[in-house]
Amino acid sequence: MKTIFYLLIFPGFLFSLTVGLLAGWLDRKLTARLQWRVGPPWYQNFMDILKLLGKETIVPEGSKLVFLLSPYLGLASVVLVTASLGRSIISPLDSFSGDLIVFLYLLIIPAIAVIIGASSSRNPLASVGASREMKLILAYELPLILCVIAVVLKCKGALQIGQVIQYQLLYGSIAFSLSGALAFIVAIFCIQAKLGIGLFDIAEADQEIMGGTLIEYSGLPLAIFKLTKAVMLYVLPVFIIVLFLGRDLTPIFIIAKYLMLLLIIILIKNTNPRLRIDQALKFFWRIPTVLAGIAVILASFGL
Amino acid sequence: MDIRSKALTKSIWVFHMSVGSCNNCDIEILDCFTPRHDIERFGIQLIGSVRHADALLITGAMNKKAIVRMKKVYEQTAKPCVVVACGICACSQHMFRDSYNVGEPLDKILPVDLYIPGCPPKPEAIISGILQLVNKMKKGK
Ligand code: SF4
Numbered sequence: 108m109k110t111i112f113y114l115l116i117f118p119g120f121l122f123s124l125t126v127g128l129l130a131g132w133l134d135r136k137l138t139a140r141l142q143w144r145v146g147p148p149w150y151q152n153f154m155d156i157l158k159l160l161g162k163e164t165i166v167p168e169g170s171k172l173v174f175l176l177s178p179y180l181g182l183a184s185v186v187l188v189t190a191s192l193g194r195s196i197i198s199p200l201d202s203f204s205g206d207l208i209v210f211l212y213l214l215i216i217p218a219i220a221v222i223i224g225a226s227s228s229r230n231p232l233a234s235v236g237a238s239r240e241m242k243l244i245l246a247y248e249l250p251l252i253l254c255v256i257a258v259v260l261k262c263k264g265a266l267q268i269g270q271v272i273q274y275q276l277l278y279g280s281i282a283f284s285l286s287g288a289l290a291f292i293v294a295i296f297c298i299q300a301k302l303g304i305g306l307f308d309i310a311e312a313d314q315e316i317m318g319g320t321l322i323e324y325s326g327l328p329l330a331i332f333k334l335t336k337a338v339m340l341y342v343l344p345v346f347i348i349v350l351f352l353g354r355d356l357t358p359i360f361i362i363a364k365y366l367m368l369l370l371i372i373i374l375i376k377n378t379n380p381r382l383r384i385d386q387a388l389k390f391f392w393r394i395p396t397v398l399a400g401i402a403v404i405l406a407s408f409g410l
Numbered sequence: 411m412d413i414r415s416k417a418l419t420k421s422i423w424v425f426h427m428s429v430g431s432c433n434n435c436d437i438e439i440l441d442c443f444t445p446r447h448d449i450e451r452f453g454i455q456l457i458g459s460v461r462h463a464d465a466l467l468i469t470g471a472m473n474k475k476a477i478v479r480m481k482k483v484y485e486q487t488a489k490p491c492v493v494v495a496c497g498i499c500a501c502s503q504h505m506f507r508d509s510y511n512v513g514e515p516l517d518k519i520l521p522v523d524l525y526i527p528g529c530p531p532k533p534e535a536i537i538s539g540i541l542q543l544v545n546k547m548k549k550g551k
Contacts, residue, residue, distance in 0.1 A: 135450075144448040151453050154420040158464070161414030163488040165461060317458030325461040325488035 118193020236319025
């Protein structure tokens with residue numbers, strides 16, 4: 108009973124969805140204000156989702172079952188992350204050992220779901236999008252994992268979110284040490300690529316490959332993909348906050364840190380043009396990977 | 411009115427299709443999204459894929475070759491989807507009516523929900539037209 112409540116209502120599905128959709132609105136509104144426009148009202152993203160629920164679902168030729176099921180795969184895995192991450196923030200002793208690795212895996216699954224769904228639709232533009240998404244995963248996953256390794260080394264080999272939080276309670280936030288600061292900066296770029304916004308809006312590129320991976324989706328499955336995006340917009344910054352700024356995890360501080368991180372992401376998104384896929388690959392494998400590697404070396408010396 | 415059609419009027423995603431226009435109408439449509447007019451405040455967005463569209467914005471004088479493609483695109487949209495004729499060309503074929511390369515007028519081919527006249531229509535006219543359509547949908551459905 109309790110598990111279902113955690114999964115579906117409080118730190119899980121409903122809560123993360125509401126926060127994610129509101130954060131998505133904040134993104135659109137701030138973007139509009141930065142471009143000297145008025146921007147949509149606060150309930151806009153909820154209306155988008157509601158409208159998509161009322162639309163017809165078109166299923167293209169190809170493997171229909173995979174096409175219809177892959178959105179749920181992505182949503183289910185991020186909801187699992189939100190629920191257990193939320194639980195470990197509320198009571199750090201509840202987390203199980205090794206959950207850091209599980210989270211890293213579960214957070215890749217939405218991108219894989221997008222790739223599977225896009226490939227099963229047999230649309231050439233969707234397959235272009237899918238191949239770009241795949242390259243993007245190869246690009247950002249390595250620095251992100253190196254960042255997490257730096258955190259783990261800093262916490263003396265703790266592979267558990269609860270232990271990471273407790274270490275930071277005792278010795279201060281990891282982002283304020285030398286290796287932590289480097290890893291934190293790299294992680295901010297990695298979560299932007301994971302979200303696929305701004306600089307790294309390469310797989311979906313509305314102006315160029317017409318929605319790319321999502322081109323054949325309509326109605327309910329499209330709504331599920333949009334919800335997955337919204338939940339990701341909530342859970343990724345929180346994940347970064349727990350790893351790097353986890354000293355004060357009272358609600359008010361979490362909200363303040365979340366808003367700050369969101370603001371940084373939105374500002375980076377609005378002041379930079381989109382990269383080409385080869386540029387993104389080069390960018391990730393040159394600067395952030397090297398920085399993250401240095402962070403790992405520094406962390407192993409305890410800096 | 412139930413919540414779904416209310417949501418539909420609050421969030422209209424537009425797919426823009428040119429059926430042999432002179433390109434001026436298309437430029438004026440893009441103007442609607444600029445800071446001065448900012449049509450996103452009504453929840454209206456320009457999207458890339460027809461599958462996501464709630465409104466098909468058609469410009470141009472029904473070129474015979476493009477009509478076939480336009481029918482295909484209309485069949486590919488997820489219903490409910492409204493059709494908007496933007497510019498006097500799409501409304502009544504304008505001065506190209508007797509031209510050798512234009513086919514039938516738009517409303518003989520697709521069910522048109524809204525006509526926006528003008529050559530090209532001002533962004534203000536497009537916005538006011540779309541808002542009238544929204545009001546009609548609110549009362550009608
Ligand atoms: S209505 Fe005028 S501006 Fe629009 S496509 Fe026709 S000729 Fe061009």
